[in-house]
Amino acid sequence: MDHFNYREGVLHAEDVSIPTIAEQVGTPFYVYSTATLTRHFNVFDQALADLPHLICYAVKANGNLAVLRTLARLGAGMDVVSEGEFRRALAAGVPGDKVVFSGVGKTAAEMRFALANGVRQFNVESAEELEALDAVAREMGVRAPIALRVNPDVDARTHAKIATGKAENKFGVPISAARQVYARAAAMEGIEVVGVDVHIGSQLTDLAPFEAAFRKVAELTEALRADGHDIRRLDLGGGLGIPYRQANEAPPLPFDYGALVRRTVGHLGCEIEVEPGRLIAGNAGLLVASVIYRKQGEGREFLILDAAMNDLIRPAMYDAWHDIAPVIEPAPGAERRPVDVVGPVCETGDTFARDRALPFIGPGELVAFRSAGAYGAAMASEYNSRPLVPEVLVDGDQFAVVRRRPTFEEMLARDTIPSWLA
Template identity: 50%
Template sequence: MTTASYFSARDGILHAEDIPLPELAERHGTPLYVYSRAALRAAWQAYADAIAGRDALVCYGVKANSNLAVLHEFQRLGAGFDIVSGGELARVLAAGASPKRVVFSGVGKQAWEIRQALAAGIKCFNVESAAELERLADIAQEMGVRAPVSLRVNPDVDAHTHPYISTGLKENKFGVDIHKAPALYRQARQHPALEIVGVDCHIGSQITEISPYLDALDKLLTLIEGLADEGITLRHLDLGGGLGIRYTDETPPHPADLLNPVFAALHQRGLHHLQVILEPGRSLVGNAGILLTRVEYLKRTEVRNFAIVDAAMNDLMRPALYEAWHGVVPVETRAQVAPETYDVVGPICESGDWLARERALAIEQGDLLAIQSAGAYGFSMASQYNSRPRAAEVLVDGQDAWLIRPRESIHDLFAQERVPHRDKVSS
């Protein structure tokens, strides 16, 4: 499943499914996020096929793309949800999700978020520290409920990915040292307001090989067996998310490539009673979206050529943050224009404001470009830096297109701000 499968050229013009991208740009302006509903469904189906007939739950990682239309689509398809904030919980509930299919991850859960999730009746809290476990127990006891608990353990496994998105090493802020987890489980067992339900692990993102998962799985199964010897039984095993997508020449594994050996290991070690939970984000939405942008200027210097576009690092942060690679293709083929090598940059006053470097492009001023594989961590990481309104978002389904988030207006930028009257500040 690649971006090209759902964003293909016809008669020299790039389409989103059956709609020419220039039509969407004319209708909604640029920068513009465009998502393919067929791509979302195809990515989901790969997971659905891999878990068919098995006790498993796929919880979409909301942080990848939290638009209500995207959440609603996955809810309709049967997904659960992996959240990391109270805001994300509110979003998934607004999209129609059952709280019983929601797991709450994250290292810094605030008291109000815990209360909100307990009141909603979520499936599980993925607890990431002893201090969080204590806070969760205190709040649950105060509310007169039992909190379902899964410890997120850190197995010290190298996922061989970018250091900013590696989460399973000892030096990362995430999870509980796997060697200290048994003591925390014992502590949780003693508290009447806590109910032990599972164990969780998440080792990183954009992972393109299966071996790190299997290394982590082996450590988790050993932990589970040791807990069982002490009479602490678990109901589920959560392996997190992180399966990668193709941005350039990667060959990411199919969900079944991961799940088949996982279920085989559970059966071999007599742990087939455990429900398996996955928390994919990027692999469900990454290749389902593009960022459409227009070339404002072509600037040539002695050292570099620049294609200055109307999208910027505030619209797509990944290149500036991770030096991430995204494919860039002209929306319309210009056979009469000779390709030149350009850095594709935005208008923000930062040297780090670039979307792609050293790309051979046959383009002219005013042309449209498609930044590929932008469905994950694109709009969800967008900001209003330089007082730039955030882009619109569109969902395409065949010949139909829905505006699922209007473009912000200039007024929206400061609508919630207040200027104190004279020297007196009032609330």
């Protein structure tokens, strides 16, 4: 469910019409709904209500400070994968003891920053990282709280580029080797073992892979406790999918996910940490663009937009589907014709949809990409020297630009011409 609906024939974000935002901000732009962010967080929170738990929102999905502050005020912790994301969490008002630091390539500088800011835990991905973290912690005279990320070799049945729990993936320690690595950790002066971490991938639309992974984690937890480790937290990662095709996709509900967590690991008495990103932010955002041209090609028609792959790269990178809606509601029974929806970037890959059946949308009209709140603006670039697009947050009948569009002068000013070329 989201809060983007037609009212009197015009698409609205909560109580604000999309054309009103476009008139003041220009296109393309991202717009996020506070009501949707709030609802999705609360639904997930309620799904785990009878278990001790902390929802650590995955900052990588959408790291806008206004989005993070909205979630922080609801009680969210944060899952981060870089010092920059950690700094975003702190700037949004999230204390360090509610920040989990994940990622396979943490540097010594990032470890120092996290420890200095009271990080909740490191999700350690390798024995090599464990050694480096121990050295940094001893140098600082502290102990680093860790959960070892285990790789359960479970097929998440998702896109190959966002699967993270198979043996061939770069993430985590093989679950078969986990007890040996935990034994090494327990002997380290700078390490405090607090839990177990697992994350098998993103955009999962079936609970079976979660169940397989969680049961393996439960067995490991009991074995680690028998080895003398105080395992008191289980970080179960994120990955629960959302409906990108609104008409015919129905991923599992958070309530069903919560029931699975209780059934597989609830008996262990651990605090549960989860790291949803897409589930909270995905359907809370739109990318709004204007049609520049409607071009007739050889045997096909193109809708050329002012948004491009640098603004929303998911279709080019993952062959991802986003529902595309005209901002002005088409008349009932309006004819739909297949068009290729493309951007202006000089790449054939700059294609959002092929042979998409859409009602007639002419030059100057607005279209909205649904389910663009996660991995949209967060993955955007300035390819082709196109400025990053603005981000807008709506709350009821008010809206604010929460990241403005940079000027061309600001973009150029970041480059420096060396003295020998002056």
